[in-house]
Amino acid sequence: MAAGSGEPCLVLRPTPEEFRVPFLDFVRRVMADHPDIPMFKVIPPAGWAPRRRPGFPDLANIEISCPIRQHAFGKAGAYRCLLVEQKGMSAADFERVAIGEASHVPPKVGRRDDDMCERAFWSSVTLRPPLYGADTPQSFFDKDLPFGWNLRDLGCLLKQYPVPYIPGVTFPMTYFGMWKSYFAWHLEDMDLMSVNYLHWGSPKVWYCVSPGNKEKFQQMAQSLFPDMHRECKAFLRHKDILLSPSFLKSYNIKYHQAKQAPGEFIVLNAGAYHSGFNLGFNCAEAVNFATEDWLPLGENATRCTCSALKDAVRISMDMFKKPPRKITTRNQAVQMAADAECPVAGLHNCDEVVVPERRNAKKRSAPVESSSMPERRRGKKLVAAVASKVVKGKFMDSTGSGKRANIKAAGRRQCAVKRKGQQANAGGRKRVRGVAREASDGRQADCDNASTDAGTSARSSGGCPGSARRDRTTGPSRSGRKDDHMRPVAVVGEDENTNEKYFYLVQRLGRESGGKKMVAVQWLQEGKDGLFRPQTHSRWDERADALVAVRTQWVTGRPRCPGGYKLLTLRKRILDTEIV
Known part of the structure; x- marks a missing residue:
């Protein structure tokens, strides 16, 4: 392969005044002058920086939750990739691997016609598999910058419409690379546009095919991997095909x-296939965006229908058929999401909705623990009522073990939970204090689901707790009613001792009553299979303004395994809600 045989990328150097132009306006001007451009590079003016303060956060405090070991198999420029997830590590540990192991030390820059080290990369792509710290949902841009582009908010259609929060799509993701770590040929989710910023480190090499050559590129890939194409028409979405530039040249694909050097942006056009690799240890950040020109591509974007992408991104295009509405409050955003009915499937449980704004923030108490609730033992999966917090991207139990509350019924069976001698667990955490209320006895209401929650049926994964008989009262009603007051909702609280936030799911059994604005609810317990099931023995009256809207999906049961609700809203998003 002749190094540097591709077309050079368009490079723009805006002045400070030009860089103050809104991001979308800048991109529209470039795309108007170059309609079929696959990508272009932007070098910001002197004096601009993504952070107000100099320096960068301590790498020891940055967690790479799931680094990937990249194996490539093949020959003559066509390779299949096997991506093996590794144990999480800090960015500092990743750096030690990247610069400390001889197999990952980048080569010296080649001759003048090979300053991208392409020969060194493609001649050894199947040897010494590198690590790639990809898809870490975090941003190193300040929330507010004096001027210029900010990947936290590009002001695009994805922000103007009620698109659910999706890391990498509506919020940036960070990528830590090393020599030879690569990203295989792919399109962005829903054929969206994308912008990538290299914070620091070694350069990044990019290859990109224009949208006009998209079908020709796909036909080439289909002829090279016919078995994969038969199994999935959108197999290139799997991001496991690596093709050298010489292969593209042999198929006459331009x-x-x-x-890309540190401090530079790469902007990708919608529907442009791209690939590339890193020349050494570096840190980049990227996010998707959308303009009006993307809408027809999003409508016709191919989707993976096989089991390879269980967390494929889905965005309902119906919401974009209406003019955008200005959002002034978070409650309006909730209503917009409800009107649009815009679910997004999967992506590591990143499908979520905006939770409503809360007034008069106060600390809440934990739900009552009845005698039938299981003990919280260390090492067990969290149940819905357990206080939770985010620790290095994982949810950890923050209540620990302890004695159950003694419940004394009086009057209308409203009671206060008295806890004596709260004890810290092995991690030094204490149990949550609180007040709980029980509603009067009665039969459990049918679990009617709203149209956005019910419908699609799936089989639960993992084991099935509970009794051998089938629970006949937990599923959506077959009467066809669309009462939304039966939807599962969340209640967010805070430990008064540790200030650690937690949440638990409940199901509304009735609407607001009188001026008290109290709602009868029952606790939804999380099983080992991750489904939440109603507990008829655990009911109480809850304040209506304490209930947080979440997205759920009813999963039908099987013999000896009752159905339950699958939580689709991102847990971290629930915990970020203000509490009353």
């Missing part, structure tokens, strides 16, 4: 290439 491509552009670029070398």
